Amino acid sequence: MKRLALLILAAAAPALAQTTPAQQGKAVYDAHCTACHGANGGAGERAPAIVIGGATSLRGERTEAQILDIVRKGIPGTGMPAWGKRLPESDIANIGAYVHALRGTALDDPWPGDAALGQQVFWGKGACGSCHMLGGRGAAIGPDLSNIAVQRKSVAISNALTKAQHRVFGDGGVHLPAIPPMNYDPVTVVTKDGRTVTGVMRNQDHWSVQLVSLDGTYHSFDRASLDSITIKPGSIMPSDYDKRLSAAEFKDLLAFLTRQGTRPAAGRGSD
Numbered sequence: 001m002k003r004l005a006l007l008i009l010a011a012a013a014p015a016l017a018q019t020t021p022a023q024q025g026k027a028v029y030d031a032h033c034t035a036c037h038g039a040n041g042g043a044g045e046r047a048p049a050i051v052i053g054g055a056t057s058l059r060g061e062r063t064e065a066q067i068l069d070i071v072r073k074g075i076p077g078t079g080m081p082a083w084g085k086r087l088p089e090s091d092i093a094n095i096g097a098y099v100h101a102l103r104g105t106a107l108d109d110p111w112p113g114d115a116a117l118g119q120q121v122f123w124g125k126g127a128c129g130s131c132h133m134l135g136g137r138g139a140a141i142g143p144d145l146s147n148i149a150v151q152r153k154s155v156a157i158s159n160a161l162t163k164a165q166h167r168v169f170g171d172g173g174v175h176l177p178a179i180p181p182m183n184y185d186p187v188t189v190v191t192k193d194g195r196t197v198t199g200v201m202r203n204q205d206h207w208s209v210q211l212v213s214l215d216g217t218y219h220s221f222d223r224a225s226l227d228s229i230t231i232k233p234g235s236i237m238p239s240d241y242d243k244r245l246s247a248a249e250f251k252d253l254l255a256f257l258t259r260q261g262t263r264p265a266a267g268r269g270s271d
Contacts, residue, residue, distance in 0.1 A: 051103055
């Protein structure tokens with residue numbers, strides 16, 4: 001029996017080692033902090049929000065260093081205990097990584113896995129480049145993913161691959177300062193001369209409609225030239241990549257996508 005237990009622990013060790021500090025911090029936060037501060041740091045019944053906005057520079061929001069100092073020392077005269085006396089420093093540091101991830105995007109909390117293998121899945125079995133551009137390569141039917149890890153959270157990227165309603169932001173997504181606009185609704189137009197074009201919407205106003213057809217061609221139509229415009233609910237984006245790919249391939253694809261982007265340089269002269 002003891003040998004069996006050791007074998008189970010040995011098999012589990014690689015999986016545990018691949019979790020990120022932020023993911024480990026979430027486990028510690030959920031165990032000790034959620035009851036007071038709420039899920040994802042969004043305030044609870046007994047304690048204030050830890051995460052107010054999408055950046056640590058927001059007025060009225062404590063810095064991550066200040067939060068960790070409070071976690072370690074507590075707040076005398078309140079219900080906030082000194083966790084530095086109860087938790088190892090590694091757990092407290094991981095809580096800091098989790099708070100940093102909540103305030104940031106995927107680049108602050110990239111998915112564990114082999115990003116190089118994920119790149120092969122992206123251009124190969126996943127066929128993501130048949131709709132998306134990345135680094136100037138691919139198609140322009142869907143959004144350009146070159147900066148996706150700066151624009152989205154890791155959970156939002158995962159949801160886009162696995163959930164039909166992935167535009168519904170949750171699990172921390174509401175903490176972004178703003179949700180980038182997405183206008184890729186499936187659309188079919190029929191012209192008055194009988195031509196049918198199906199693709200994804202780019203823009204429309206009172207006078208014109210712009211879309212990209214499924215072969216990647218950009219089209220612009222005067223409304224007066226159209227017989228009908230049909231916009232369908234949903235998305236042409238597949239939402240079953242966790243089933244199309246093996247577990248390892250899916251994990252590596254997320255590791256690749258959650259590392260795509262370059263954080264803009266911090267502005268100078270701001271206070």
